[in-house]
Amino acid sequence: MKKITFAMVIITIALSFGMNLFSDPLLANTESHKTENRGDFLNILTVNKPQYDMVKKIVKDKNNVEYMLTNEKDISEFKYNEDVLNNISNMDLFIYSGTSFEPWSNSLIDELKKGDLGIINLSRGIRLLNYSQNNSNKENPYYFEGISEYKIALCNVKSAIQDRDPQNRDYYEENYNEAIKEFDNKIKIYNDKIKSLSDYKFITLNNDFDYLTKALNLNTIQLDNHEIADFIKLNNLDAKKVIIIVDGEAGTKLNLSGYNTVNLWKYYGDMSFDDLILYNIKELSKWAPLKENGTVNSTGKVA
Structure with missing residues (x-):
């Protein structure tokens, strides 16, 4: 999803029963x-x-x-x-x-x-x-x-x-x-795929997605002041089984090249809240392991 710059759009409300238009043209x-x-x-x-x-x-x-x-x-x-x-x-x-x-x-x-x-x-x-x-x-x-x-x-x-x-x-x-x-x-539709993410460790960069990750029972750990590589080593994590949650709007100044990442949105002004939740779930579900001939494909991400 592309980042969109939104201008504040607020138009006049007109009340019934002979009330005048509001003097402020920028309200609703x-x-x-x-x-x-x-x-x-x-x-x-x-x-x-x-x-x-x-x-x-x-x-x-x-x-x-x-x-x-x-x-x-x-x-x-x-x-x-x-x-x-x-x-x-x-x-x-x-x-x-x-x-x-x-x-x-x-x-x-x-x-x-x-x-x-x-x-x-x-x-x-x-x-x-x-x-x-x-x-x-x-x-x-x-x-x-x-x-x-x-x-x-x-x-x-x-x-x-x-x-x-x-x-x-x-x-x-x-x-x-x-x-x-x-x-x-x-x-x-995505329940099984989300459950299959239990083998992954999700690194969060802040607390913005806490409600979502708790709702989905994702295994999370929040990055501290260390670099990603040092953080993964200190916490004995398998880099191949780590997914970093990135804010789709704010992005990050960290160099995440070579790491698994998923871009989620904590708020998106033109998207209803239920669609926002569904969008984030869909993005996460792309990391569900693919089953091939009864075995799990360790490559992880779905194309």
């Missing part, structure tokens, strides 16, 4: 195609497009869904103002990740005019992972790459929308069950 993206009166819709705003995709799995075309930002850099550096606060405050539901992935979210929420606005923390009920850095604990915000974590977040979306539109509770429940079943069926 919308891909909803409204076929009935806006008053019949819930107005739902998410921070990013993958969250938008989650909501669309639940509501489909029944409600109006919009998103603010796409790529991670824009999300991290986002600065809100009074117009943004007013615009969000006029929505029915505002959905955000609930982690340091959106470092400004807590202060923004504190300043919102709550009124009838429902504020949904997607990480509710998820056991977030932490890691140690410079003698302090850091929160790992990338829970949406984990399988069970994604399902909990999707359930949070479903429950929030059901609470706001109880007359269509069964409709949303059906869509949720359909989305989970489709997700499970896609992953199931």
Whole structure:
């Protein structure tokens, strides 16, 4: 997958019942195609497009869904103002990740005019992972790459929308069950290949993929300050059975020539979270040993 540079794309939200267009033209993206009166819709705003995709799995075309930002850099550096606060405050539901992935979210929420606005923390009920850095604990915000974590977040979306539109509770429940079943069926195809990776040791360069590697029960070890060759020797690893996980976007300054590597994505703004998980699983499964005439092909990687 090629690295894509995303520009922040944020368009105007128009509210119904005679309200003026927002004065800030850079607030939200919308891909909803409204076929009935806006008053019949819930107005739902998410921070990013993958969250938008989650909501669309639940509501489909029944409600109006919009998103603010796409790529991670824009999300991290986002600065809100009074117009943004007013615009969000006029929505029915505002959905955000609930982690340091959106470092400004807590202060923004504190300043919102709550009124009838429902504020949904997607990480509710998820056991977030932490890691140690410079003698302090850091929160790992990338829970949406984990399988069970994604399902909990999707359930949070479903429950929030059901609470706001109880007359269509069964409709949303059906869509949720359909989305989970489709997700499970896609992953199931790769179960045997992922299990066959148990003989490999995966070297991680940081904690960004912890949710994914734990979900897949991969045998991991995190690189310290040593060079790769020294690290492999010190840990008595077989270089042929080592695979280094590299961030597909950030890459690495390390010289990995001659080593097995797999490029994964911890976040990809134009890819839904379920597709992100599936993409990473597919990339990992390419290292599943090929069986030839009842024996295992030690060359490992699938072409």
